[in-house]
Amino acid sequence: MSLKAFHLIxxxxxxxxxxxxxxxxxxxxxxxxxxxxxVAAILVIIYGIYFLKKLKKISYL
Amino acid sequence: MEIPYxxxxxxxxxxxxxKVGIWLFLASEVMLFGGLFSGYVLLRVGADQWPxxxxxxxxxxxxxxxxxxxxxxxxxxxxxCKVGHFGKFKFFHACTLLLALSFLSVKMYEYHDKWIHYExxxxxxxxxDGHLVEKSADFDLAQKTGTVTLxxxxxxxxxxxxxxxxxxNIELKEVTVNAxxxxxxxxxxxxxxxxxxxxxxxxGLHALHIxxxxxxxxxxxxPGSKMWKKDPERFTNRxxxxxxxxxxxxxxxxxxxxxxxxx
Numbered sequence: 001m002s003l004k005a006f007h008l009i010x011x012x013x014x015x016x017x018x019x020x021x022x023x024x025x026x027x028x029x030x031x032x033x034x035x036x037x038x039v040a041a042i043l044v045i046i047y048g049i050y051f052l053k054k055l056k057k058i059s060y061l
Numbered sequence: 062m063e064i065p066y067x068x069x070x071x072x073x074x075x076x077x078x079x080k081v082g083i084w085l086f087l088a089s090e091v092m093l094f095g096g097l098f099s100g101y102v103l104l105r106v107g108a109d110q111w112p113x114x115x116x117x118x119x120x121x122x123x124x125x126x127x128x129x130x131x132x133x134x135x136x137x138x139x140x141x142c143k144v145g146h147f148g149k150f151k152f153f154h155a156c157t158l159l160l161a162l163s164f165l166s167v168k169m170y171e172y173h174d175k176w177i178h179y180e181x182x183x184x185x186x187x188x189x190d191g192h193l194v195e196k197s198a199d200f201d202l203a204q205k206t207g208t209v210t211l212x213x214x215x216x217x218x219x220x221x222x223x224x225x226x227x228x229x230n231i232e233l234k235e236v237t238v239n240a241x242x243x244x245x246x247x248x249x250x251x252x253x254x255x256x257x258x259x260x261x262x263x264x265g266l267h268a269l270h271i272x273x274x275x276x277x278x279x280x281x282x283x284p285g286s287k288m289w290k291k292d293p294e295r296f297t298n299r300x301x302x303x304x305x306x307x308x309x310x311x312x313x314x315x316x317x318x319x320x321x322x323x324x
Contacts, residue, residue, distance in 0.1 A: 001084070003304045007136045010308050013315050014129055021122070024323045028226070033118070040126075047133070055140060061076060 005060040011048040015041050068294045083302045087309050094313055097266070101259050101320065112256045113324075114225030115249075117171070121322035124167050125314065131160035132311045135278075135304040142297040147289055150300070154282040157307070161275040168268050175249040175257070179211060180222065181238055182245040189215050189236050190222050193248075205241045212236075260321055267317060270310045277303050 022037025065071075066078040074081055105111055134156040141149035174192070181189040191213010200207030213233055216222060225231070247253055251261040281296075281303055288296040 002080075003136060003139050003301045003308070006305055006308045007132065010132055010312060010315075013312065017125070017315050017319065020319060021323070024319070033122075044129075051136070058140075058143065 004055050004058050015044045079302045083305050097263055104255050110223050112223050116322045118322050120167055120171050121318050124164050125318050127160050127164045128311045128314050131157045132308055135307045139300045139304050142300050158278055161271055178249040181243055184242045184244055187215050187217050188219050189238050207240050208237050210237045267313055274307050274310055
């Protein structure tokens, strides 16, 4: 598995963490943290798509 | 003697040797951290009481952002090598180093905060809890002389110190305690309770990995970068291998943060 593939796993888990963090914050009544979590998750998804397009030619192996 | 398969893939594995090596190493790391995480789960489900809200989520969040950014700069450094932009590699790797040092600085601040945080059991059965302001010059716990001042509060029931989530606006003030009134005085070190023991173990081991990774990244950024001139492909593979390790360390933090800070 190349760094590209590992980075993709990392980005996926980071997105999950951001959404999870957001859910935690809303449940704990911390609305600002919750909103920031959603914004972070969206930014990570956008970055993930950008990164995949940019490194199209590099192998996953 | 030339080392084989530093650049070209080995026919039977399909990848260069260093990549096989790092994945074998990371497999052992998964077992190490996996064992500790399992230990955490077992200790937690078996505990009568478990602290909540003891760690500052703001610092944990900050460190998560720092490590996420460092994963991106590591990837960009590798990508820069792939396309032959050595200057960009230097820049992105320097960013990774600075981010790693920032992470460690935040962690050290958090450790220090716990180190100067004391819980004092008093003779009347109450508890003084807070951050150390000062100890009088003649303070001696064994001799029962002098005073100690904390910035915190006094509670009648120790269980109030365990779950801080529901205690939003705790009023803190300076509390001075006579040594003669102290039954037990202990800071929030790993010996204080099971939660802090596992917190310091997990985060301490993780911080050591960050430190080790920083040393490797620092070497590849500095003296190790000479290899770029004579064997750029091999150097690029070294950057990939160090990047795989760095991503693993970042991945561990993605599990540590919610487990320790949010639950």
